[in-house]
Amino acid sequence: MAKILVTLKVHDIIKDKINRNGVLADGKMQITIPEESMVGDLIDLLDLTDDWVGLITVNKRQSTPEKPLSDGDVVELFSPLVGG
Amino acid sequence: MSKILRVNLTENKITSEPVPEKYLKLGGRALTAQVLTDEIDPACEPLGRHNKLVIATGLLSGSYLSSSSRLSIGGKSPLTGGIKEANAGGTAATALSKLGIKMIIIEGESKTGYSQYLYVNKDGAELRPAEMAGLGVYHSAKLFFERYGEKVSPILIGPAGEKGYYSAGITNTDPQGRPSRFCGRGGLGAVMGVKGLKAVIIDPADAPGVEYQDRPAFQELNKEMAKMLKENPVTGEGYPKYGTAAMATRTNALHALPTRNFSEGSFEYADKIDGEYLYKTIKARGGEGSTTHACMTGCMIRCSNVYADSDGKEVVAPIEYETIGLLGANCGIGNLDDIARLNYLCNDLGVDTIEIGVAVGVAMDQGVIPFGDAEAAYDLISEIADDTIMGKVLAQGALITGKVLGSRRIPVVKGQAMAAYDPRGIKGLGVTYATSPMGADHTAGSTARAQVEHTDPGPQVELSKKMQAFSMFADSMGLCLFVLAAFAPHLDKLAKLLEYYSGIKSSEQELLAGAAAALKTEREFNLRAGIGPAHDRIPEFMTEEPIPGIDSVFDVPHEELQKIAE
Numbered sequence: 001m002a003k004i005l006v007t008l009k010v011h012d013i014i015k016d017k018i019n020r021n022g023v024l025a026d027g028k029m030q031i032t033i034p035e036e037s038m039v040g041d042l043i044d045l046l047d048l049t050d051d052w053v054g055l056i057t058v059n060k061r062q063s064t065p066e067k068p069l070s071d072g073d074v075v076e077l078f079s080p081l082v083g084g
Numbered sequence: 085m086s087k088i089l090r091v092n093l094t095e096n097k098i099t100s101e102p103v104p105e106k107y108l109k110l111g112g113r114a115l116t117a118q119v120l121t122d123e124i125d126p127a128c129e130p131l132g133r134h135n136k137l138v139i140a141t142g143l144l145s146g147s148y149l150s151s152s153s154r155l156s157i158g159g160k161s162p163l164t165g166g167i168k169e170a171n172a173g174g175t176a177a178t179a180l181s182k183l184g185i186k187m188i189i190i191e192g193e194s195k196t197g198y199s200q201y202l203y204v205n206k207d208g209a210e211l212r213p214a215e216m217a218g219l220g221v222y223h224s225a226k227l228f229f230e231r232y233g234e235k236v237s238p239i240l241i242g243p244a245g246e247k248g249y250y251s252a253g254i255t256n257t258d259p260q261g262r263p264s265r266f267c268g269r270g271g272l273g274a275v276m277g278v279k280g281l282k283a284v285i286i287d288p289a290d291a292p293g294v295e296y297q298d299r300p301a302f303q304e305l306n307k308e309m310a311k312m313l314k315e316n317p318v319t320g321e322g323y324p325k326y327g328t329a330a331m332a333t334r335t336n337a338l339h340a341l342p343t344r345n346f347s348e349g350s351f352e353y354a355d356k357i358d359g360e361y362l363y364k365t366i367k368a369r370g371g372e373g374s375t376t377h378a379c380m381t382g383c384m385i386r387c388s389n390v391y392a393d394s395d396g397k398e399v400v401a402p403i404e405y406e407t408i409g410l411l412g413a414n415c416g417i418g419n420l421d422d423i424a425r426l427n428y429l430c431n432d433l434g435v436d437t438i439e440i441g442v443a444v445g446v447a448m449d450q451g452v453i454p455f456g457d458a459e460a461a462y463d464l465i466s467e468i469a470d471d472t473i474m475g476k477v478l479a480q481g482a483l484i485t486g487k488v489l490g491s492r493r494i495p496v497v498k499g500q501a502m503a504a505y506d507p508r509g510i511k512g513l514g515v516t517y518a519t520s521p522m523g524a525d526h527t528a529g530s531t532a533r534a535q536v537e538h539t540d541p542g543p544q545v546e547l548s549k550k551m552q553a554f555s556m557f558a559d560s561m562g563l564c565l566f567v568l569a570a571f572a573p574h575l576d577k578l579a580k581l582l583e584y585y586s587g588i589k590s591s592e593q594e595l596l597a598g599a600a601a602a603l604k605t606e607r608e609f610n611l612r613a614g615i616g617p618a619h620d621r622i623p624e625f626m627t628e629e630p631i632p633g634i635d636s637v638f639d640v641p642h643e644e645l646q647k648i649a650e
């Protein structure tokens with residue numbers, strides 16, 4: 001199956017959690033995934049449950065787990081916050 | 085809680101009253117709304133003698149439940165001309181609960197010709213001359229602690245409130261005595277100031293303490309609640325480590341971080357003012373700084389912080405997202421040290437950092453000082469203390485500043501400045517700003533967390549309506565909104581806690597229905613004050629000027645907005 005390369009950026013507690021699992025150090029990484037993968041597949045790959053992901057952007061636009069990914073996409077994941 | 089303290093400043097008279105039956109099941113914001121409705125003419129002059137200030141505790145105030153003792157203050161707002169409630173953490177609500185005081189109603193207007201403060205302890209209350217009149221809140225609080233000991237909780241205003249400026253808030257102290265927990269919004273500090281009242285000192289020494297209807301049952305369920313807070317990633321890890329400042333990365337990503345007077349929604353220095361940067365800075369500097377801090381005793385989340393300078397010396401505590409967004413990005417200022425100094429200055433003057441951040445942004449937009457110039461911003465805000473004309477204008481808030489300076493880009497609703505969420509990037513918050521009886525106020529119903537497309541106008545009215553009821557619910561219980569990240573699916577358990585605490589039997593549905601009823605009370609007050617659906621509007625420039633990056637304007641139709649009240 002053909003593969004695509006996407007960039008993943010994660011922030012604050014998601015970054016911390018992934019670092020605990022030893023996956024990435026600076027919150028940013030390139031991932032090769034099968035073509036036709038969706039954002040949700042990436043989230044599963046990172047072992048993040050619903051509690052953890054509150055906001056997703058793809059190429060700086062808000063997105064959803066159902067969004068199909070294309071080569072070169074930049075996906076950002078943020079944990080939910082109630083307010084500031 | 086057994087009593088109401090009524091302070092009539094005109095007659096210099098203080099009375100203690102039993103709590104009438106109709107107020108027993110009301111707390112916090114809902115209580116202030118009902119009392120104001122019952123006792124003042126909504127058409128009254130906000131800074132006149134007929135307005136009242138209601139200082140209220142929430143229904144769970146003083147209990148063991150984490151983050152459950154916020155202080156609510158209500159009155160008619162000089163900024164919006166409508167009903168207002170502002171609440172804050174800190175220690176005062178717990179102290180009031182220990183004394184068995186459900187609320188203090190302050191009415192009339194002092195005729196003494198000098199500033200006074202109210203001292204409240206287990207034996208009663210007394211008005212005393214305030215020699216600290218004119219002093220900033222930090223110095224004033226210090227004097228009160230020197231006089232009455234470190235265990236008292238001063239509720240106080242700064243010079244801005246004493247002068248009746250519309251941007252003035254009312255603060256109270258954190259467990260270490262910092263007077264930085266502001267009931268900031270709506271200009272309630274001015275209402276207190278024009279009454280000639282500098283402070284209310286709550287001294288809980290030898291107080292009877294709170295009573296539980298069923299303490300063991302409360303403690304048992306409370307353990308479960310504590311576990312939820314600990315295990316939830318947001319309340320257990322996110323807020324304690326990164327605080328509210330973490331919101332900056334999210335609003336920046338959604339193009340909703342107000343930048344240069346709401347002309348952009350993302351800021352080139354966002355990563356220098358966000359939660360991660362704040363955490364790293366405080367941690368690296370050590371000294372008096374702390375990456376986590378509880379604004380009230382018993383808060384397990386500890387979202388607050390102590391910000392220290394490069395020598396490790398405390399500058400201000402806390403730095404919060406709203407201040408970062410509005411005195412920072414909105415003024416083009418991308419440096420936490422600058423924001424911390426501005427924050428301290430605003431606190432000391434006793435002004436709301438949201439209102440002043442927006443007012444300074446408007447002044448920058450009109451060319452008074454350049455965007456990004458933190459020194460000039462500091463000097464400009466300092467003019468409030470110096471009583472210059474520009475200082476007076478700024479201190480009256482964003483709307484008056486904008487009008488005087490000829491701006492047509494004034495980000496306010498019902499006369500009150502928007503919080504640090506651009507309504508074109510997060511439209512649900514735009515709906516809340518437009519329709520809340522509170523004016524533009526994010527705490528009245530934040531939709532930022534919801535899993536919706538934030539630029540789609542479709543779902544926002546329903547969402548905002550739900551969040552406005554949720555906020556009213558939390559504000560009436562005395563609960564910090566942040567616990568809702570873990571507790572939102574368990575309102576039934578909160579109802580149980582309330583029963584074990586005070587004997588009030590209710591269900592989740594009843595509590596939410598009570599919140600909806602309180603919102604209706606507020607709307608009716610506003611209608612009688614002359615504020616109706618015609619005022620439920622986002623400023624025109626936000627419906628026409630797209631926010632760069634997402635090409636979005638605020639486009640929830642006005643007719644849709646009216647469904648909030650249905």
Ligand code: SF4
Pocket residue numbers: 151152173174323377378379380383384385386387388564565566
């Ligand atoms: S979570 Fe933050 S704001 Fe809420 S009670 Fe705790 S320290 Fe105060």
